[in-house]
Amino acid sequence: MASGGALTGSSRVTVYVMSGVVFGYATHHRDERRLGDIAVVGPLTPGVGWGRLWQMARRCGRPTAEETELAQWVLTQATRAFVCGSGRIAHFNERGWRLEPGGKRVRFDSTYANRDHLWTGNMTVDGLTPDQISERHTFYPT
Template identity: 60%
Template structure:
């Protein structure tokens, strides 16, 4: 896993969901103009919550010493579950502008997982989100 080093932005489908009281955004990025090599993009939208919290959650929900690949797959699975099943989903938008901050982590999978070839995480912003949509949520469990 390497640091992203520069930001990433795009426009497309965005799913907003909450997990363990924090609100996250999930979108995809195409690696080339043929729209092949999709990667998942996930990051917190709740103000004051850093992307590291997402990795901390993944570590807490996996076996001790789990690889970064396994943690990344867990993160992507949670985002995909919100997209497909609506679990914790706050909103789904067909076309929103989004921006992933310059810091974060990326993981390239050896094979496709949840129909993605990798995962990029970082601090995420999504245009048009109201403060009540991204505010911390009550939850049974806190990390």
């Protein structure tokens, strides 16, 4: 649901770290069936904007990758944290979250990792401590 231009929801949330930045990965539903057809991913670390996620995708992905392929890279990293626990800090079966307006939305040509869309932007997740969302030391520059 939109709240002052922001998207808010309550769903499964995975909090994970990648290249020193903490991100949130949630699902959003377009209707009452609650299929989680939209992946919502954004940085939780204070001072890190959503553009950093796309920079990471550009640096780690194929040099000639187009926007949809970069979005698939972003969703793959979030899915890896959810499924495998790679870099996972926390996982909640139901938690409130907020995606600020002004991010980037990509619609996949066909369902990818069980999602039809990827929406990215600056994100907050209810109940996280400053320690959970603080930037970590990394050997990999972003």
